[in-house]
Each structure stands twice: as C-alpha cells, then as structure tokens.
Amino acid sequence: MSKKGVVIKYGGSSVATAEKLNQVADRIIRKKEEFKNIVTVVSAMGKKTNELLNLSEEISLNPNKREMDMLLSTGEQITIALLSMALNEKGHKAISLAGWQAGFRTFGHHMKSKVQSVDNELIEKYLEEGYIVIIAGFQGVNAARDITTLGRGGSDTSAVAIAASLEYPCEIYTDVEGIYTVDPRVYKDAKKLDYLSYEETLEMASLGAKVIEPRSVELAWKYNVPIYIALNTNDVEGTHIVKEGKIMEKKNITNLSIMDNILLVNIELNTNNPEIINDVFVKLGNENVNIDIISQNKFSDNKYLVSFTTTLDNREVVSKILREKKLNFDYIENVTKISIIGNAMRTQAGVASRAFEILSQNNVELHQVSTSEISISYVIDNYNVEKVVAVFVEEFNL
Amino acid sequence: MSKKGVVIKYGGSSVATAEKLNQVADRIIRKKEEFKNIVTVVSAMGKKTNELLNLSEEISLNPNKREMDMLLSTGEQITIALLSMALNEKGHKAISLAGWQAGFRTFGHHMKSKVQSVDNELIEKYLEEGYIVIIAGFQGVNAARDITTLGRGGSDTSAVAIAASLEYPCEIYTDVEGIYTVDPRVYKDAKKLDYLSYEETLEMASLGAKVIEPRSVELAWKYNVPIYIALNTNDVEGTHIVKEGKIMEKKNITNLSIMDNILLVNIELNTNNPEIINDVFVKLGNENVNIDIISQNKFSDNKYLVSFTTTLDNREVVSKILREKKLNFDYIENVTKISIIGNAMRTQAGVASRAFEILSQNNVELHQVSTSEISISYVIDNYNVEKVVAVFVEEFNL
Numbered sequence: 001m002s003k004k005g006v007v008i009k010y011g012g013s014s015v016a017t018a019e020k021l022n023q024v025a026d027r028i029i030r031k032k033e034e035f036k037n038i039v040t041v042v043s044a045m046g047k048k049t050n051e052l053l054n055l056s057e058e059i060s061l062n063p064n065k066r067e068m069d070m071l072l073s074t075g076e077q078i079t080i081a082l083l084s085m086a087l088n089e090k091g092h093k094a095i096s097l098a099g100w101q102a103g104f105r106t107f108g109h110h111m112k113s114k115v116q117s118v119d120n121e122l123i124e125k126y127l128e129e130g131y132i133v134i135i136a137g138f139q140g141v142n143a144a145r146d147i148t149t150l151g152r153g154g155s156d157t158s159a160v161a162i163a164a165s166l167e168y169p170c171e172i173y174t175d176v177e178g179i180y181t182v183d184p185r186v187y188k189d190a191k192k193l194d195y196l197s198y199e200e201t202l203e204m205a206s207l208g209a210k211v212i213e214p215r216s217v218e219l220a221w222k223y224n225v226p227i228y229i230a231l232n233t234n235d236v237e238g239t240h241i242v243k244e245g246k247i248m249e250k251k252n253i254t255n256l257s258i259m260d261n262i263l264l265v266n267i268e269l270n271t272n273n274p275e276i277i278n279d280v281f282v283k284l285g286n287e288n289v290n291i292d293i294i295s296q297n298k299f300s301d302n303k304y305l306v307s308f309t310t311t312l313d314n315r316e317v318v319s320k321i322l323r324e325k326k327l328n329f330d331y332i333e334n335v336t337k338i339s340i341i342g343n344a345m346r347t348q349a350g351v352a353s354r355a356f357e358i359l360s361q362n363n364v365e366l367h368q369v370s371t372s373e374i375s376i377s378y379v380i381d382n383y384n385v386e387k388v389v390a391v392f393v394e395e396f397n398l
Numbered sequence: 399m400s401k402k403g404v405v406i407k408y409g410g411s412s413v414a415t416a417e418k419l420n421q422v423a424d425r426i427i428r429k430k431e432e433f434k435n436i437v438t439v440v441s442a443m444g445k446k447t448n449e450l451l452n453l454s455e456e457i458s459l460n461p462n463k464r465e466m467d468m469l470l471s472t473g474e475q476i477t478i479a480l481l482s483m484a485l486n487e488k489g490h491k492a493i494s495l496a497g498w499q500a501g502f503r504t505f506g507h508h509m510k511s512k513v514q515s516v517d518n519e520l521i522e523k524y525l526e527e528g529y530i531v532i533i534a535g536f537q538g539v540n541a542a543r544d545i546t547t548l549g550r551g552g553s554d555t556s557a558v559a560i561a562a563s564l565e566y567p568c569e570i571y572t573d574v575e576g577i578y579t580v581d582p583r584v585y586k587d588a589k590k591l592d593y594l595s596y597e598e599t600l601e602m603a604s605l606g607a608k609v610i611e612p613r614s615v616e617l618a619w620k621y622n623v624p625i626y627i628a629l630n631t632n633d634v635e636g637t638h639i640v641k642e643g644k645i646m647e648k649k650n651i652t653n654l655s656i657m658d659n660i661l662l663v664n665i666e667l668n669t670n671n672p673e674i675i676n677d678v679f680v681k682l683g684n685e686n687v688n689i690d691i692i693s694q695n696k697f698s699d700n701k702y703l704v705s706f707t708t709t710l711d712n713r714e715v716v717s718k719i720l721r722e723k724k725l726n727f728d729y730i731e732n733v734t735k736i737s738i739i740g741n742a743m744r745t746q747a748g749v750a751s752r753a754f755e756i757l758s759q760n761n762v763e764l765h766q767v768s769t770s771e772i773s774i775s776y777v778i779d780n781y782n783v784e785k786v787v788a789v790f791v792e793e794f795n796l
Contacts, residue, residue: 018453021457052476055480058416059480059484063483063486064486067483067486070479070496071479074472074475074476077471077472077475078450078469081465081466081472084468085465085466086458089457089458089460089462096468100498101545
C-alpha cells in the first residue's frame with residue numbers, strides 16, 4: 001500500500017542538463033511506486049542563475065532588487081517546464097507551477113523574502129487529478145503581486161514549506177550522500193549519520209555545514225516535517241532529520257563543523273564606553289557585514305580588547321570603518337572555527353570540559369571560544385585544524 | 399502640454415543586447431517629454447526564443463504545449479526585468495509586469511491563445527504613481543491560472559490590446575522605416591506610406607507583408623487604436639494606420655504585396671464529386687497545411703481541374719496525402735503570388751480591369767487569380783515578377 005504523498009527537492013546540479021533532467025524524471029516515476037502523490041521542487045539549472053546575474057551586471061552594478069527577482073525567477077521556471085515536459089514525454093501526467101501559481105506567498109524584502117503561507121488549493125487539485133506537480137523553488141509572490149525570491153538556499157525552504165502545508169515528508173536530493181559527523185572533504189573517514197535532530201541540524205547549518213540551509217531546518221522543526229537528505233541517485237541510504245525523541249541511539253557529539261576563511265579582528269580601547277563599539281557594529285551591519293563570535297577582555301592597565309570574527313571577504317570594509325573611527329586594531333587571518341555539536345551537551349557537563357582538556361593537552365592555542373546550549377566553537381590556527389579534527393574524532397567517535 | 403499616454407512596443411531585435419536595451423531606455427525617457435504615461439511592451443531578446451526552443455528539443459520533439467508556454471514566457475520576462483533595471487539605473491521610476499501581473503487574460507489553445515481582456519487596474523495604479531510600466535508581450539494567463547502565449551507576432555497583439563484597454567495610441571518600433579507601397583527588398587525605389595487604413599493594412603498583412611501581424615491590425619481596427627509603425631531609432635517619420643475616413647489624400651492602390659515560396663498544386667479528377675476534394679482538404683487541415691487560393695475548372699472532356707496554393711514547405715505532406723488518395727496531381731513550384739491592394743477598388747471598377755489589361759499586354763501568364771473587395775492576387779511565374787512589379791509600380795504610382 002503506497003503512502004499518501006511526498007515533497008521531493010532537487011538542487012541545481014541535479015538538473016543541470018537535459019540528460020540529468022531525464023534522470024530526475026525517471027527517479028520521480030520510480031517514487032510513484034512508494035507514494036500516491038508526488039510534488040517535486042526544483043532549482044534553476046546548474047549555471048543558469050550566474051548567467052542571469054551576468055546579464056543584469058551588463059545593465060546595472062546595483063540593480064533594482066524587485067527587478068532582480070523578476071529576472072532570477074525565470075531560472076526555476078525554465079527547469080519546471082523542462083522537467084514536466086520530460087515526464088509527459090515518458091507518458092506520465094505532470095504539470096509545472098511557478099511560485100505564484102502554487103500559492104507560495106511571501107513577505108519582506110526582495111531577494112530575501114520570507115514565507116508567509118502556501119495556499120495550496122491548486123497543488124491539491126492537480127494531485128487529486130493524478131498529476132505529478134513540479135513547483136519552482138526559491139520563488140513566491142507578495143501582497144503587491146510582485147514576484148519575490150527567498151535568497152540563498154531558498155529552494156530547500158520552498159520544499160519544506162510546501163511539505164508543511166500538505167503535511168507530507170520532505171526528501172532533499174543533493175550531490176552528497178547525507179550528513180556526516182565531519183565534512184568528508186576535511187576528514188575522509190567521517191561517518192554518515194542515519195538520524196539527526198532538528199536542533200542539532202540547525203546548529204550545524206548555522207555553524208558552517210553547507211548541506212542544508214538553516215531557514216529550512218527551522219521551518220521543518222516548527223511544523224514537524226520529517227526531512228530525508230540523500231544523494232540524488234538515491235542508491236545509498238541518506239540522513240533522516242527528525243524530532244529529538246524519535247532518535248533511539250544517540251552519540252554525545254553528533255557533528256564537528258568547520259568554518260574556514262575566518263577573519264578575527266581585535267580592537268584595543270582605552271575605555272569600555274559601549275557607545276564606541278556599538279557604533280562600529282551598527283556601521284558594519286549597514287554594510288551587511290555579519291559578525292559572529294564577539295568577546296571583550298579587560299587588561300590590568302585599564303585597556304580593553306574587543307574581538308569579533310567575520311568572514312575573510314569583509315576585510316576591506318571592516319578596515320575602512322575601523323580606520324574612519326580612528327581605532328587601534330589588528331587582524332588574525334589564518335584561523336578556522338571548529339564547532340562540536342550534540343544534544344548531549346545540554347545534560348552532560350563532562351562533554352564540554354573534556355573538549356577543553358583535550359585541546360590543552362595538545363597545546364592548541366584558542367583565539368576565541370563561544371558556546372551555545374548544544375555546541376562549543378573554537379577559533380584556532382589553521383595549522384592546528386588537522387590535529388584537532390583527529391583528536392576530536394577519536395574522543396567522540398565521530 | 400503633454401498628451402495623456404501611449405503604448406510603445408519594441409521587438410526582439412531592438413532589445414537583443416544590453417547596449418540596445420540601454421538605447422531603448424533612452425528613447426523611452428525622451429518619450430516622457432511628449433506623453434505623461436508610458437507603457438512599454440517588449441519581446442524576448444534577439445535569439446532568446448530559439449535558445450529556449452533548442453532546450454525543449456533536447457527533452458522532447460513533441461513537447462507538451464502548456465509547458466512550452468511556461469518555458470517560452472521566460473524570454474519576455476528576462477527582457478522586462480532588464481529594461482526596467484536600465485530605466486531605474488538612469489534615475490527613472492519603472493516597473494516590470496509579466497503578462498499575468500498585467501491582467502492580460504487569454505482563452506483558447508496553448509501557444510496560440512487569444513486575448514480575452516486586459517484587466518488593467520495594476521497598470522493604471524503604477525501609471526498614477528508615476529512609473530513607466532514595462533509589460534511582457536506575447537504572454538498572458540488563462541482561467542486555469544496557466545501561463546499562455548499568443549503565438550507568432552503575439553507582442554504586437556499584446557501592445558494593441560493594452561492600448562485598447564487604456565484608450566492610448568500604440569507605437570510599434572521595428573527594424574524597418576514603416577510600411578511601403580512595395581517591399582523595398584524587392585523594389586528599391588518603393589515609397590513609404592504616411593497613412594494606411596486598417597482594412598488595407600489587414601489585407602496587406604494577410605497577403606504576405608511581414609511588417610505587422612494581421613491579428614493585431616484586426617484588434618486595432620475593432621477598438622479604433624491608432625497605430626504608428628516606425629524605425630526603432632525613430633529618426634525618420636514612419637507610417638500611421640488609422641480609420642479610412644481620417645486619410646485625406648488617397649492613392650487608388652496603396653500597396654503591392656509579394657509572397658514567394660508558393661506551391662501551386664493541380665489535381666485532375668474524372669468527377670466533380672465534392673467529397674473527394676473535401677476529404678483532401680480536411681486531411682490537409684489536420685496536418686496544419688494552410689490552403690490559400692482555390693480554383694476549380696471543368697474541361698470539355700468532362701475532366702475537372704482543382705488547383706490550390708500553399709507554402710512550399712508543405713510539399714512533402716501534400717504529396718503524401720494526395721498519393722494515399724490515389725489522385726492524379728502535379729505541382730508548379732517556381733511561382734509567386736503578387737497582390738495589389740487599395741480601398742479604391744471597392745468603388746472604382748476600372749482599377750481591376752486596368753491591372754488585367756496590363757498583364758495581358760505584357761504577355762504574363764496567370765496561373766491563378768483571386769480577388770477580395772479591396773485586393774486582387776495573381777499567381778505568376780517567378781521570371782515574370784520583376785517585370786510585373788515594374789509595370790504596376792508605374793501604372794499605380796507606387
């Protein structure tokens with residue numbers, strides 16, 4: 001007996017060519033054996049979005065954002081039309097829907113709109129009529145009848161939002177086999193995780209793991225949408241993201257996330273007047289500089305050191321703002337942020353202290369440390385990364 | 399004092415590159431001196447539609463037509479976004495609207511939908527707010543919320559329909575200077591016409607003149623929308639298409655249209671049973687073979703000759719159908735249809751007889767003749783075309 005329905009999402013690399021689109025069509029057809037109703041969400045084909053960005057750059061270096069959404073949304077519209085054609089060609093009823101047709105309502109700014117609701121009557125109508133429904137990810141429509149886009153990773157968010165509205169599970173197919181304890185590009189013997197909780201996944205995604213966007217995990221958590229992440233060929237078992245309580249056997253630490261290209265900025269002050277630093281942070285925010293870990297230390301001679309991390313590509317704008325404020329500052333550039341994540345940290349105090357102990361025994365200098373309820377992040381020198389990964393993997397069985 | 403408003407249409411060759419889009423933007427800005435409200439309708443950029451067709455061919459040789467509309471409509475969507483960006487970049491308020499956003503409602507088959515209405519509240523709202531409104535031509539939305547396209551020449555039809563709904567005139571900018579008495583590629587001294595009636599233009603467009611699509615002329619005639627056709631640089635005066643009564647000084651014959659690549663098919667029958675020929679025409683219609691002039695003659699020995707013309711590219715399918723019916727037939731391939739058009743024919747009998755007299759005096763063999771209220775068409779041998787054009791141009795002062 002087949003299950004009610006599923007939302008399947010394929011990213012840009014899975015639909016980059018006509019040949020790959022045909023393979024995706026075949027996989028969707030096989031899914032019909034398992035599920036009665038199939039909704040597929042797709043991204044723009046491979047390099048399509050970059051092609052469109054290049055077109056806009058020929059017209060304007062600071063293009064109107066509403067018109068950028070009008071332009072970029074054509075990328076997914078091309079994919080859905082071609083994928084639906086491929087399914088029709090193979091003798092299956094399929095129909096494509098742009099974001100506005102699928103009732104995908106958004107609010108907020110262009111190019112980074114947020115999901116308001118999915119008014120899915122038309123989706124449900126076509127599913128009842130036996131169609132495979134192909135929906136353009138990443139895009140929606142706002143109250144002014146403008147086409148909008150959701151920003152980076154928007155197609156994952158689209159898929160989860162549609163799954164939530166239909167009360168279906170969501171399967172995300174990509175070019176990796178699932179979620180690993182450590183990025184396999186950094187540590188080749190990393191283990192694939194069968195199960196992860198929403199909270200751990202969200203922490204990982206926020207701390208640099210690129211396999212899924214934080215927004216889509218938040219949405220799945222809120223609406224309790226089971227997510228399955230797997231390789232687009234689906235020939236090996238991927239990772240299930242579910243509620244904490246559904247995971248029977250748990251590791252203390254489920255993941256080690258690595259974020260490189262970090263810039264650590266140190267500012268030396270003769271006063272701890274918070275207005276100076278506040279003003280710096282407001283200016284950085286206006287220039288879209290994301291600030292990550294912030295720390296402040298007082299030295300014995302009444303000097304204060306304020307440190308923060310950001311991504312390396314912000315170096316020029318940070319320099320400019322700090323020079324304008326006539327502040328004493330320096331950088332540390334060759335550093336990496338390593339984070340260990342696990343729900344067990346919430347209840348088992350020993351995990352965090354054991355991590356510090358290991359780093360100390362191995363003479364690893366810590367430039368900055370930050371903790372959350374279920375994670376600890378360390379900013380360390382690049383030359384220590386390999387050693388730290390090895391000792392953490394062994395200690396925490398990653 | 400500036401006039402109320404205008405709809406301006408630019409075709410694909412006028413917007414083929416970023417540079418050309420910027421030139422179009424500059425011309426639109428200059429139009430603001432003349433008109434308070436500007437609505438611009440544009441086609442897909444240059445070769446964009448062919449690119450999209452090639453993509454679809456990689457997936458299916460007989461693609462689902464609804465999905466073709468979904469695919470092809472992205473072409474104009476890209477143009478409107480970029481043109482609006484260019485206007486914004488130049489400091490002007492502009493906003494782009496896809497067909498569905500502009501309230502362009504259609505009915506009928508995909509890829510050849512017809513205009514139902516233009517619900518122009520959103521267009522009017524943005525005009526009132528001072529925006530230059532840029533609308534995607536060629537596309538609309540049907541009652542099922544599907545994206546539709548209007549088929550060949552659809553952007554002209556879009557522009558005229560929007561002009562009709564706003565009660566604005568319509569200016570169509572293209573790569574020719576206007577409408578000529580004879581196609582200047584055939585007769586280089588042809589004169590440009592300052593004024594033409596809707597009826598003459600429609601007859602011309604139907605008889606092979608490619609400067610404007612018949613559907614858009616019909617629509618303009620019905621809603622009394624003044625059309626102005628001119629070169630996209632607009633540095634020479636073009637042609638005005640208006641109501642018959644508005645044209646003060648008139649030629650007897652306003653236009654000589656030439657349609658080459660004609661196939662004349664002769665079928666010999668021993669009976670005049672109409673069922674045989676009717677069956678042939680139904681079969682041809684099912685294969686999308688357009689039949690133009692049809693004539694039937696009876697010979698003294700009780701044989702009948704049925705002749706019709708079609709375009710040369712239909713030769714294979716016509717042969718196949720006539721062979722299946724086991725009919726005696728032959729072709730004449732190297733022929734051209736020449737038509738003379740003028741409202742004066744309706745009232746002045748001498749025009750038609752003078753044309754026949756000239757052809758007889760010049761020993762031009764007529765393979766077929768067809769007449770309407772305001773035109774006569776002759777199918778003649780290709781080698782006679784140059785001579786006939788020369789004598790008609792002289793006789794009728796074209």
